[in-house]
Amino acid sequence: MIEIRDLDECATKEEIAEALSTSLGAPSLNKEVVRTLRKAYAGTQAAVAALPDDLAAKALKLGHIQIGWVNCRIRGREDAPSCYRCWSPGHVSARCKGPDRSAHCFRCGQEGHQIKDCKNNPIQAAIWVQGGSLVQKHPAGARPFFTWARISGIYFFSVYAPPRLADVEFSALLTNITEEARGKRPLIIAGDLNAWSTEWGCRATRQRATTLLDALAPLEAVLLNTGNTPTFTSALGYSVVDLTFASDTLAPRMTSWTVSELYTHSDHQAIVFEIATARPPRPTTRQSCKSNARRLDTECLTAMMAGAAVPPGPTEEMATRLMADITSACDASMTKVGGRRRRGAVYWWTSKIANLRRSCLRARRLAQRARGQPNADACRASYTSTRRLLRAAIKSCKRLCWNKLCDEVNEDVWDKPYETVMSRLRGPRANSPSSPTLVRRIVAALFPRVPDEPALPPPLQAGAIVPAVTMEELRGACRRIKDHTAPGPDGVPNAAIKIAIATHPDIFLQVYTACLRTGVFPACWKRQRLVLLPKPGKPPEEPSSYKPLCMLDTAGKILERLICDRLEAITESPGGLSDHQYGFRKRRSTINAIENVIATAREAIAGKRWNRDTKKYCAVVTLDVKNAFNSARWTTSTPRYAECTYLITC
Numbered sequence: 001m002i003e004i005r006d007l008d009e010c011a012t013k014e015e016i017a018e019a020l021s022t023s024l025g026a027p028s029l030n031k032e033v034v035r036t037l038r039k040a041y042a043g044t045q046a047a048v049a050a051l052p053d054d055l056a057a058k059a060l061k062l063g064h065i066q067i068g069w070v071n072c073r074i075r076g077r078e079d080a081p082s083c084y085r086c087w088s089p090g091h092v093s094a095r096c097k098g099p100d101r102s103a104h105c106f107r108c109g110q111e112g113h114q115i116k117d118c119k120n121n122p123i124q125a126a127i128w129v130q131g132g133s134l135v136q137k138h139p140a141g142a143r144p145f146f147t148w149a150r151i152s153g154i155y156f157f158s159v160y161a162p163p164r165l166a167d168v169e170f171s172a173l174l175t176n177i178t179e180e181a182r183g184k185r186p187l188i189i190a191g192d193l194n195a196w197s198t199e200w201g202c203r204a205t206r207q208r209a210t211t212l213l214d215a216l217a218p219l220e221a222v223l224l225n226t227g228n229t230p231t232f233t234s235a236l237g238y239s240v241v242d243l244t245f246a247s248d249t250l251a252p253r254m255t256s257w258t259v260s261e262l263y264t265h266s267d268h269q270a271i272v273f274e275i276a277t278a279r280p281p282r283p284t285t286r287q288s289c290k291s292n293a294r295r296l297d298t299e300c301l302t303a304m305m306a307g308a309a310v311p312p313g314p315t316e317e318m319a320t321r322l323m324a325d326i327t328s329a330c331d332a333s334m335t336k337v338g339g340r341r342r343r344g345a346v347y348w349w350t351s352k353i354a355n356l357r358r359s360c361l362r363a364r365r366l367a368q369r370a371r372g373q374p375n376a377d378a379c380r381a382s383y384t385s386t387r388r389l390l391r392a393a394i395k396s397c398k399r400l401c402w403n404k405l406c407d408e409v410n411e412d413v414w415d416k417p418y419e420t421v422m423s424r425l426r427g428p429r430a431n432s433p434s435s436p437t438l439v440r441r442i443v444a445a446l447f448p449r450v451p452d453e454p455a456l457p458p459p460l461q462a463g464a465i466v467p468a469v470t471m472e473e474l475r476g477a478c479r480r481i482k483d484h485t486a487p488g489p490d491g492v493p494n495a496a497i498k499i500a501i502a503t504h505p506d507i508f509l510q511v512y513t514a515c516l517r518t519g520v521f522p523a524c525w526k527r528q529r530l531v532l533l534p535k536p537g538k539p540p541e542e543p544s545s546y547k548p549l550c551m552l553d554t555a556g557k558i559l560e561r562l563i564c565d566r567l568e569a570i571t572e573s574p575g576g577l578s579d580h581q582y583g584f585r586k587r588r589s590t591i592n593a594i595e596n597v598i599a600t601a602r603e604a605i606a607g608k609r610w611n612r613d614t615k616k617y618c619a620v621v622t623l624d625v626k627n628a629f630n631s632a633r634w635t636t637s638t639p640r641y642a643e644c645t646y647l648i649t650c
Contacts, residue, residue: 001035001077002059007045008068010368013037016047019067024055048077069368146177146191148184154250154275155184159191163241170208174215181219185434186250189221192232192268194241201228201240212243220437221245224273229259234267242268248437250275293483293493297333301496304329305503315514319522322511323490323555330496348397356390363387432532433540442532445543468513469562474505477561481554488553489529497554512559525556 004016013031021029033049040046051059056076064071083091086098104111105118146159159177161170181187196202197209200223223245230238246254257273308325310318363383370379409417433439483495501508515521529551538545568586571577582588 002049002051002056003075003077004047004049004065004067005040005044005073005075006070007037007040007047007072008070008368009039009043009045010371011037011045011047011068011070013047015371016049016067019065020049020051020055020059023062023065024051024058026055029055069364146173146180148180153186155181155187157181157187157189157191159189159193161192161194163194165194167208167211171211171215174212178215178218186247187219187221188247188250189216189219189245190243190271192241193243195243196239196241200225200243201230216245219245220248220435222248222251224251224254224257226257227259229269231259231269231271232267233269242271244271244273248435291330291334291336291487291491291493291496293334293495295334296493296495296499298499301329301333301499302503304332305500308504308507310507310510312510312514315511315518315520316522316524318511318514319555320524322507323492323524323553325507326492326497326500326555327490329500330492334493334496348394348401350397353390353393353397356386356393360386360390432534433546438541439532442543442546443530446546446548466513466517469509469516471505471509473562473565474501474509474512474558476565477558480561481557486551488551488556489527490553492554494554497558508558512562515559516563521559522556525553525559528552 007016013034016034016037017029017031020033021027029051033051034047035050036048038046059065059074060076063074065074066072083093083096083098085093085096085100085102105113105115105120110120146157148155148157150156157177157180159173161173165173177189181189193208193212194206195208195212196204196206198205200209223243225240225243228240231240231242232238244257253276255274255276257271260270260272305325308322308329310321310325312318360383363379363386367376367379367383370376405417405420408415433442478498478501481494481498483493483498485494487493531549531551532546533549534540535545535547572586577585582590582593
């Protein structure tokens, strides 16, 4: 039995049989080999075909088959027999020796009514995904295996380890699970693991428990089994062999994990748990929202900020009230940025190509629907000609764009050609770490904690008054803020902050003046949004392999700029820093220090040398500085070396 997926909605059993006959080289196949043909997701179909062993192996080796216009996938299918008498898998009713449940409702398991009249809740039984089919328990005598499926964004791993499994085979099974689950988050690993431990409620301890925990340690999985309720009960005894592990990000969302008494047609008890899918309440710091600056309504933002007011009070409360007014104004004047980004058009896309593509798709649908009809050949010819025109148009536009790019290279190599080449050289963008445990370890290494000791501001001198922030200072600080930089945790764009300051500057002057006079930097502006950028070619598990990038609120950046401008005004005054200070100063660098040394050396070459004692230039008797500089090997015996060293030191 094989399963063929991704079939076109117009595909029939005859077409599937014909494609199988052509691809497998078996002209004797007919439509009878296709057992079922049903609808699947997104308008596709799925078919199940029964083939001889040699043809089935050949089909599975191919993996894909061309049916119509679609390259379809081929997978193996294993149908587990199910008994309609006792509802247990693994056998049929002719060989059934279990209890007779044919009179029970197949939905709730109770007597007295049928499924069409049932109004009770359905039986919640565990379901295992195996080879494309769903079975309720593992068949007797099965070998160890594991399967996985992705449902609603969660990876479910089903594991089965027989009781008589050797330790070597058990270790190999865990290794395969770890390799397959690497990079899949969030995940749940559950099943019959037969890893006994007294801590899990078993009467005996087995070495397999330690092996299991060591193997799942790289996956950062958390054991959800609680209490000592047995999960397996038979005439020989009971034990806890069914374990449930979940990733650390998913474990807090899993609630009400219990071993239920629901009937499961086997000796294993049903394990029922719930996964919270509802979104948590939106945090007050607005970390998850970001305003769309392209949809900014300037008039609405101006009207909202015109009525804003910040009453006098403590500095922290004034800053919080100011940011609340700005946030509410941004919410009313612009929309939020969506999580998905639409792909932009390719460089060769035009309206003509769009029309041709629309016509080509329509001709393709008509050709597919006309299969077996008298006008099938005409529709096929129309689709072929339309597709030929579309390909010719794309090829022509690509050639024109290439010629245009070559002309731009000859005119200006640093414009569009440079951007094109650099976009190719940058390579794929690396993803940030998603595991909370790894993120916490990276943050702890990159940002070590220091004891929280309140830093009290120094007392002001008698009669000293901090001047208020002027409008010129505020405008100068706003000019230093770029419009298109990333916002901080509040999500307020820089353009909105500038418009708010231009509309109502009084409240900003009031808050910033209060911060400077009280010596308080508000805590709401100290919060940062951390982005970890992976370094190329570094191991992802090391903290030094990431470069941290911290996003600050724009309002806090403006306050920092005001403080920096006032500090620079004091340090650049005549009584400020020394003239020999070159680092961290405007319009000064190491080049200025080198030029000063060279100027001193030139004056000495010209016959003058600065005397430290007399504070005057004195004449140099005999000095050949050029030969000393050009000499490849100096010795301490020559006075030329001492003179040169003195000049360079000065």
